Amino acid sequence: MDPFDSNAAANLPRNMIENSMFEEEPDVVDLAKDSAAFPTFPALDPDEVVYEPRSSRLLVRGLGENDMDEDDEDCESSARLLGMSFMNRSSAHRSSSFPYTRQAPPRSCSRPSARTTVVCVLFLVIVASMTMVLYFLPGCTFTKAGCRKTNKTTPFEPVYPLSTNGKLFPWAQFRLPRSVRPVNYDLTLNPDLNNMTFTGRTVITMSVLHNTKIIVLHSAHLNITKATFKLGDQETRDVTVLEYQTRQQIAVQLSEEMKAGQSCVLTLDYSASLSHTYDGFYNSSYIDKEGNKRVLAATQFEPLSARKAFPCFDEPAFKATFLIKISRKSNYTTLSNMPQVKSTPLPNGLVQDEFEKTSVNMSTYLVAFIVADFTPISKNVSETLVSVYSVPEKKEHTDYALDTASKLLEFYNSFFEINYPLKKLDLVAIPDFLAGAMENWGLITFRETTLLVGNQSSPLEKQLVASVIAHELAHQWFGNLVTMSWWNDLWLNEGFATYMQYMSLQTVFPTLDIGNLFLAVRFRALDKDALNSSHAVSTEVNNPEQVEEMFDSVSYEKGASILMMLNTWLPGKQQFRKGIIQYLKQFSGLNTDTDDLWNSLTQVSAQHHNVSEMMRSWTSQKGFPLVTVSRQGGQVTLTQEHFLLTSDKATYTSSLWNIPVTYVTDNCSLGPECIQMFNLKTKSGTLELPESVKWLKLNYRNTGFYIVHYGDEGWAALKDALSSNVQVLTQEDRASLIHNIFALSRLGRVSFYQVLNLLKYMSNETESCPVTEALLQLNVIYRLLDKRQEDSLVARMKHYILYRFGSLMDNQTWGEEESVSKQELRSALLGSACSLNQENCIQQAKALFKHYDESNGTSRIPGDLQQVVFTVAAQSNEDWLTLLHMYQTVTYDAEKRKMLRGLASTQDARRIVWILKAGLRGDIIQTQELPLVISTVCNGFAGYLFAWDFIQENWDRLIEKFPIGSYAIQTIIKSATSQFSTQAHLDRVQGFFSSLKERGSQMRSVQEALETIRLNQRWMDKNLPTLQKWL
């Protein structure tokens, strides 16, 4: 799916939007291949199972397992933020009028309150008692077989948990047994939108792969009222269902053994409530034109929520077919993955819609259904009916999506040489939707902001919608047709869909100029992967939180980046494409792991390049290399090491990458014909250049996933070359130099003086990507200084930015602009100028807002300037209220979201508190927007401490809405903590998260937050004197 980047900040890295949460539907699978399509699993007898600790804590005798504190990792410095808008903050605000000017904590955060102490003592007493009870009870109490003779030679004995009915649950692992597999599900669902409940019947036909007496599958929050079972030709009989809620598993234990090759049918009747969060089968609503509340129900199953709608084998490798029936009131319609085949009136006055059985085998997370009163527009593309659905009053905003989806479907059909396998493809805009979009097969769901655009929308808004559609459509092949076997290889879905989204848009919609966006995305992926808390692209996943956490920048953006690197490196234009066609055809309908992809690419490689050997170094270890260049005349030595932002020697790694280094020199530096290649597999390597070469630039157009250090002389030569003529390098290469030198400064390899020295060339820079990258990097530092209340440095930094970019800022116009890259440049420059209170910018923005307000909807603010204008307006008392009124009445979602960011950028403490609370309540501001609200509030000086307190106070409500580890929670944690740079803040953040225990303390994003604060702290300590001197 496409995790939605709520990091409002950016006109820049909107690509992050694609992060994670949308999926498409599964693709065609030849049913004849059915059995072969299912991976073979080794037989596992439950008795062989080793107890796996997490989450059933009480069962581990005497051991308080995973309570140990998270390993403190070392950190580095990078405050790498996505935001572009410098926050308005007048120093007056902070000192006098502002109640929240806390620097050092008034009370020690480590001293517990009396209440906490009592609770802790009670807790300890309980734990101690339970430990003793468990210790003195016979050890066999919790084993399947009761008291067996002690067998000292068996180191591990399975320890089975207790079911809800007190009986032993016959399975003790997080992953399901592989003895049976589902072949088909018949689902009947009866949602009641008045009472927010539903009943259901699931009939699962299964095939036995290995002799077994148990069937174990998933179910969460479902009240199972009746269960029957039928083995082969035997009679149908009632069975008891055991439930182990901690792992969301249910089991049926049979008296006789089922034999491999037999088939059986399990029928389960159940009832449940529609979910109030954004996953499972959840209820949603919107207010129509007449002001009436309209209720609907929709699904979001990826990654682990299909089990909340129907009992199922909820792992991606358990593919099956689905036949779905849903009942509804006559004034509603239903949608599902497949076309509807019939509607039958029911005796209770409702209508039952039945959908075709899926023509493909698909994973449970791709199943979807919706009950709503949406209206469609449709069009035939090849053999597929493409439709876009929205709430009726937004129908006029669906044309662009239909046209875009149709063109992209044609492109993918031809690019992959495999036609989209279903007869219909629906794209549906859902009023309440957390992720950016979800690629359910045949029924892709979107946020309204990622699907609906008006005719007048700016190209930047269209770029966003086109990107998300391109991403979700790519999933119909990567993810739906060929699916990762397990979540550890999520990048096979997400990295590919992300790469394909940029590649397809470059080809199909070149005017959307998607290249700059992809470049910014690659920079942010490098920033994140430089941390010790990062992880390998393909990494172990052993619990639900870890599954959620895979939806991150590494799976999406780093995955896409290394695919781009590979594509650039493989010789011949079509090699990469041929390889992925081979992969899709070979594994159509099946599940794969990372090696399957590399093997396919190796097979088609004309020159027998060993793709596996090279790419494993990029997917099996975390991080990326720093390549250092040293030159003696014509001899150039390249050395690689792990680019790890840490001051801790203990975390030094000896990792090596197989790096396809590209380089250009002053002899030829612009076109692809200039590229020279060098494969750096070992610690260092040497290449020869003519003595006359003045400079060389590695990583042509930043298509490789590494950072380059040129040494003092190398940097000086490049800076001199750019100072005399910026055109000697492509704009991507210029942006890459800027990104790399800031990163090296964080690593401590170059001084900040060298950074400022390189930026001198920028007086001549006019292109979007180098300017936006430089502004973004300076903004990170500006905000850190601001939050530390280094007032004199803040003033000097502001002066520096206005001095360096002032003339470019002044040159920007405020009318309509067609070119995407000019829009990007303009919104970044003007966003900075206004947030730095540049007078001209503020006046222009205010005038535009006034004109817009007075025109009563007849005039328009250019789309790329709306954010700047609304943010300026929100700083005035009166205009903030006007903006709030507009927010509540405007129907156009992209604009609405920018208004919300404007509202959240206020520096008025009362309003900050109000908006945070409103986001949590979900009435005026949808809760799905809360991560955006928090990240915007955190940008400003006035709100970032409020936001941090708000998160601590409301943590339990937040994780109720947004699952632990999810992209939304990652965003919230990052926004709230990434601008801290003092020991006091570090202690508080650490204290809070370690107090959470299983409510989130183990999250990778917590490690990342702590690491980032330490790095900020280190960078500040080291560089404040330099900044004093040079700014």
Ligand SMILES: [Zn+2]
């Ligand atoms: Zn995706």
